[in-house]
Amino acid sequence: MAAWTWRFETADGTEVQPAVQPEEFTTQGDAESWIGENWKALLDGGADQVRLFEDATEIYGPMSLQAQEA
Numbered sequence: 606m607a608a609w610t611w612r613f614e615t616a617d618g619t620e621v622q623p624a625v626q627p628e629e630f631t632t633q634g635d636a637e638s639w640i641g642e643n644w645k646a647l648l649d650g651g652a653d654q655v656r657l658f659e660d661a662t663e664i665y666g667p668m669s670l671q672a673q674e675a
Contacts, residue, residue: 607659609636613652614667624650633657633664644670 609630630636656666
């Protein structure tokens with residue numbers, strides 16, 4: 606079974622420890638729901654962007670945690 610995980614980074618791509626410790630997710634949807642619920646705490650804790658992995662394969666990223674200006 607695939608494991609979906611997040612990598613947390615500063616704006617320059619340096620990996621950082623997340624302010625909220627994630628679990629390993631069994632589906633992409635679960636991983637994306639979790640980031641949607643926790644992005645603000647992660648941003649406040651020093652992560653500027655994230656990358657999503659399925660096992661060792663990067664699915665997408667970097668994805669900014671910064672709110673988009675309207």
